[in-house]
Amino acid sequence: MSKVRANSLIKAPKAAPPLVEAESNLDESTRSKLPAGGDLHDVYHRVRQDILRGDLAPGDILNQVHIAKRYGVSRTPVREALRMLQAENLVDAQFQHRTRVTKVTSQEVDAVYATWILMQSLGIALTVPLVSEGELATLRDALDQMNDHSPLHDGTQDEWEHLHIDFHRMLVMHAGPIIKDSIENCWSRSERARRLHMRSAPQSWLASEEEHRDVVVAFEDGSAEEAVHAASRQLARNALAVIASIDPSYEPRAIRQALKLTLQAGSPAADSRSASFVAGAGLPTRTTAKKRARG
Structure with a gap:
């Protein structure tokens, strides 16, 4: 997944336009490369790879709504996927109830x-x-x-x-x-x-x-x-x-x-x-x- 695509999973700063809206403006050639759907394990493996490859950087906030929209799933498998990533210490959901990508310590x-x-x-x-x-x-x-x-x-x-x-x-x-x-x-x-x-x-x-x-x-x-x-x-x-x-x-x-x-x-x-x-x-x-x- 490209850097642009991975960033759409991150919670957008308040001062910036919502990333979900920005995604709707992608051209057809880019849109055709996006995954059409996915289940729990699909979401888990894709987000995990983005974290391991550095496309999602330490400190990035992961937005469940954006992830669910990206993969065409409900928020339930997204929550489960994030729990699996938390068990691996790749994300942390303790900070103000937000899910962040953890640092390597x-x-x-x-x-x-x-x-x-x-x-x-x-x-x-x-x-x-x-x-x-x-x-x-x-x-x-x-x-x-x-x-x-x-x-x-x-x-x-x-x-x-x-x-x-x-x-x-x-x-x-x-x-x-x-x-x-x-x-x-x-x-x-x-x-x-x-x-x-x-x-x-x-x-x-x-x-x-x-x-x-x-x-x-x-x-x-x-x-x-x-x-x-x-x-x-x-x-x-x-x-x-x-x-x-x-x-x-x-x-x-x-x-x-x-x-x-x-x-x-x-x-x-x-x-x-x-x-x-x-x-x-x-x-x-x-x-x-x-x-x-x-x-």
Whole structure:
């Protein structure tokens, strides 16, 4: 959906003409591209994509009447779609009973990625011992497909994203439905942060290729520990880059603790490695945060 179309879902400022009236003045070629109708899931997926792609920006107010008119539905499925988006923390309906697009916060990124690191580590540790030779071959093919379709090789972010999700699902294929559902929830809640990171740091595509290759090599070697370490480092790198772009002074306590637990929990080496990893991203560790508080 284009920027013009997405903006018609936003509540118009009082001083400006209503956006619904402006929509009625669109020429026929533009009007023919608008969706003729939709149901709950259609509305949910379309508005969600506009938020994830940035067509609907943080702070924008979503107007239920405009959304219902756009998709040719009643306000009931619109309300349900907005509730679904609120459950993903993509919108917030608490401010004066209006529904706003939420911001990506450091606290959210820290909490979601820490949970993701822990659940993915558990899923990988359960999967590596059970992977067959045929599944390893499929995993290698998935890696090649993903790399071939990255923006580094004339692919698009959307193409790569779908293949990326499939690749990571294979890493936890033997983890069971409850663990996999928890990881899927992290995928959903982190999508804006991941897209933000990929747009702001093009060089991250190359780093992702190397990290994914390290994970596959660890699977081939039958080393759950190395696979966990490689996958955890990749998630942490992405999260720390996003946090640093939002608030460089924020201390990612949850991610640091998750890394400590996944990199040989309880050992001095684990504490040192997780702290140095965070420090390498230019973010404060617990020690530097305490020094700053004393100052």
